[in-house]
Amino acid sequence: MDKDCLHPEAANGACRLFVVSPHLDDAAFGCAALLATCSGACVCTVFAGFPAPPQRTEWDRAAGFYDSTQAMRERMREDDRALTYFGARAIRLPFLDGQYGTLPDIARLADEIAREYECACTVDASLVVPLGVRHPDHVRVGDAWARLLRTGRVASCIVYEDAIHRSARGAVEKRLAELEAGGLHAAPLDASWRPERLTARALSIRRRAIIEYESQLRAFDARFPADLARPERYWRVMRA
Numbered sequence: 001m002d003k004d005c006l007h008p009e010a011a012n013g014a015c016r017l018f019v020v021s022p023h024l025d026d027a028a029f030g031c032a033a034l035l036a037t038c039s040g041a042c043v044c045t046v047f048a049g050f051p052a053p054p055q056r057t058e059w060d061r062a063a064g065f066y067d068s069t070q071a072m073r074e075r076m077r078e079d080d081r082a083l084t085y086f087g088a089r090a091i092r093l094p095f096l097d098g099q100y101g102t103l104p105d106i107a108r109l110a111d112e113i114a115r116e117y118e119c120a121c122t123v124d125a126s127l128v129v130p131l132g133v134r135h136p137d138h139v140r141v142g143d144a145w146a147r148l149l150r151t152g153r154v155a156s157c158i159v160y161e162d163a164i165h166r167s168a169r170g171a172v173e174k175r176l177a178e179l180e181a182g183g184l185h186a187a188p189l190d191a192s193w194r195p196e197r198l199t200a201r202a203l204s205i206r207r208r209a210i211i212e213y214e215s216q217l218r219a220f221d222a223r224f225p226a227d228l229a230r231p232e233r234y235w236r237v238m239r240a
Contacts, residue, residue, distance in 0.1 A: 015089065017041035018117045019128040022141045023097065024048060024072075024079040025213040029163035030130060032086075032209050033232050036202040039087035042120045044113065045079070046141055048072070048092035051100035059099055063219040068100055074215060082212040085205045091116055098137045110144040114153050128158045131235075133175045134165035142175070149184055149239055156238040159186065164220065167227050176235075185240040188233070 017038045021027035027035065027043045035041055054067035065071035076092075083090055093112055095104045104112075117127055132142015148154045166172050176186050210228060211217075 015040055015042040015121050016125045017128060018121050018125055019043045019088075020113055020130065020141060020145065021045045022047055022130060022135070022137045024075040025082075025216045026130060026138070026162065028082050028086075028206075028209045028213065029228060031128060031160040031232055031234075032206040033202060034128065034160070034234070035086040035088055036205040036209075041086065041088045042091055042116075043083055043086075043088045044091040044093065044116050044120075046093050046109065046113070047095050047097040047137055048076070049094040049096045049100075051096055055100055057099045059219055062221075063215040065215065071215070075213075078213050078215060082209040085209040085212075089120075091120060098135075098140075103136065103140045106140065106143045106147055109140065110147040110151075110153075113141075113144055114148055117154075126158050127154055127156075128160060130162045131159050131166070131172065131175050133162050133171040134168045135162070138162050138165055146179065146182065146184060149237065150182070152239075156236055158189070159235045159237050161233040163230075163232075164227050179237060180240070183240050184237050186235040186237045188235055 017034075017040075019027045019031060019035065019041055021030075021043055022045075024045050027045075035043070050072050051068050054069040056067050060068060060071040063071060065074065079090065093116070095109065095112075096102070117125070121127075127145070129145040130138055130141055132138050132140075132145075145154075145157055149157065161172060179186050
């Protein structure tokens with residue numbers, strides 16, 4: 001095991017599902033149904049760093065916060081509560097959300113995601129990542145996991161659709177076409193992955209977890225309910 005792993009305790013309970021979440025809500029918004037059926041997953045949030053000094057952004061004000069420090073602390077508490085419903089373990093990388101600072105280099109981000117994945121998981125664990133559409137932070141994470149595939153560091157990924165951002169017209173189709181053009185093949189996963197096929201208990205967990213992100217739902221306001229009610233979609237992506 002890498003001695004610098006953020007969560008070395010993973011050696012005593014390695015997870016079989018490693019979900020990459022750009023922000024402290026994206027995994028629950030985009031693949032809560034999957035998490036609800038796989039207790040013990042790891043959720044690795046990429047942009048979980050605290051900017052210094054505290055900043056005041058339009059988004060944080062819309063979410064009800066005075067500054068970035070207050071925002072990040074409360075968002076982590078929301079995330080902790082949501083992950084409890086899934087029985088998931090949090091891993092948080094120190095990169096800054098794009099609203100607070102410069103996004104990390106793609107190669108560095110790819111290395112950090114891979115390192116945490118290798119530390120936390122069993123050899124046959126599934127790497128689950130966002131498609132990477134519209135929002136610059138999501139796009140950067142998408143570029144990072146695509147790099148891992150193209151360089152052969154991982155053999156395949158399970159990809160989930162970015163809730164909220166997928167609603168931009170043509171965004172998903174454009175991203176899938178970009179992956180194909182870049183030598184990566186995305187195959188839709190079968191109907192067994194759809195939320196409507198899940199048990200009532202799993203669907204209840206999904207609903208309760210999403211509601212925990214109160215501040216972000218407040219900031220989205222009327223824009224969020226319709227999209228979060230849509231079925232989740234998944235692909236398996238590998239080199240063509």
